[in-house]
Amino acid sequence: MSAALRLGTRKSLMATTQSQFVADRLTGLTGREVELVGVTTFGDVTKAHLTQLGGTGVFVSELRGKLVEGAIDFAVHSLKDLPTTPDEQIVIAAILPRDDPRDALVSNAKLADLPPGARIGTGSPRRVAQLRSLRPDLDYQPIRGNADTRIGKIASGEFDGVVLAAAGLERIGRDGEISEIFDVDAMVPAPGQGALAVECLASRTDLIELLGVLDDPRTRAAVTAERSVLAALEAGCAAPVGAFASGDGHILNLTAVVVSADGARSVRKSASGPPPAAMDLGRDLAAAMIAEGADTLMGEQTH
Numbered sequence: 001m002s003a004a005l006r007l008g009t010r011k012s013l014m015a016t017t018q019s020q021f022v023a024d025r026l027t028g029l030t031g032r033e034v035e036l037v038g039v040t041t042f043g044d045v046t047k048a049h050l051t052q053l054g055g056t057g058v059f060v061s062e063l064r065g066k067l068v069e070g071a072i073d074f075a076v077h078s079l080k081d082l083p084t085t086p087d088e089q090i091v092i093a094a095i096l097p098r099d100d101p102r103d104a105l106v107s108n109a110k111l112a113d114l115p116p117g118a119r120i121g122t123g124s125p126r127r128v129a130q131l132r133s134l135r136p137d138l139d140y141q142p143i144r145g146n147a148d149t150r151i152g153k154i155a156s157g158e159f160d161g162v163v164l165a166a167a168g169l170e171r172i173g174r175d176g177e178i179s180e181i182f183d184v185d186a187m188v189p190a191p192g193q194g195a196l197a198v199e200c201l202a203s204r205t206d207l208i209e210l211l212g213v214l215d216d217p218r219t220r221a222a223v224t225a226e227r228s229v230l231a232a233l234e235a236g237c238a239a240p241v242g243a244f245a246s247g248d249g250h251i252l253n254l255t256a257v258v259v260s261a262d263g264a265r266s267v268r269k270s271a272s273g274p275p276p277a278a279m280d281l282g283r284d285l286a287a288a289m290i291a292e293g294a295d296t297l298m299g300e301q302t303h
């Protein structure tokens with residue numbers, strides 16, 4: 001009997017739910033016991049806006065610190081929250097089969113049926129910009145807190161709707177409150193949205209091999225293309241950049257969009273290629289978008 005593997009997790013409902021899901025799956029596939037270790041991150045306790053903290057990467061870096069200290073063996077992250085710049089000490093040992101990649105509106109009405117001036121909570125420039133191009137007449141306001149806290153601000157009357165990832169809402173059992181799920185063409189998702197990544201130390205070759213049973217090559221190819229767009233645009237998770245890829249294992253179809261803050265202008269492009277060339281597909285698409293002014297549009301963003 002080997003000792004239980006320690007899985008470090010943030011303590012939010014979404015984080016513990018997805019960590020427990022991965023733990024159960026790993027135990028089911030390998031027989032290895034997994035023990036959850038709760039970690040409080042600075043991003044969980046501060047009241048500052050995430051865009052001011054340098055994005056959701058704050059949640060990631062403290063769990064990586066625990067890996068380096070040896071306090072935990074592996075960690076589960078929403079891939080969307082992982083910076084595209086690699087950390088030499090850390091590897092993504094597995095990317096799980098993707099859940100619903102789409103954005104969803106939690107409200108008592110569909111977006112088209114909300115009255116002019118309705119207050120919509122979302123702090124994501126990508127969501128605000130794309131929502132503005134669908135409904136320029138609504139009032140978009142930043143919102144903080146875990147998904148359950150945000151949804152609570154509808155009942156309290158602070159907001160008429162909030163926009164969140166469908167996958168996250170499903171994980172915390174709040175998908176019943178979704179009034180509309182946006183088609184990926186209307187609201188291009190964030191790179192990596194809906195996919196979970198498992199990280200461990202690059203030096204733990206035994207563990208990397210064990211965790212590899214969780215990996216889904218099709219999801220990995222799709223999110224590699226999406227994240228490659230983001231990296232080539234030199235953008236982070238706070239940028240108004242959407243990228244979504246899907247494929248059948250033989251061909252990968254990638255669409256990416258950069259939207260101006262007011263939602264009025266955008267650069268949007270699609271390309272297809274073989275899954276092993278996912279990285280190049282994303283990089284080349286980003287280059288074509290830059291040639292059409294994508295970086296100028298992004299340069300206009302201010303917080």
Ligand SMILES: NCc1[nH]cc(CCC(=O)O)c1CC(=O)O
Pocket residue numbers: 056078079080081147163164165166167168192193194195196
């Ligand atoms: N930035 C927070 C975050 N990171 C991952 C998800 C959702 C789950 C996922 O995309 O896997 C969320 C919440 C949201 O955007 O609604």
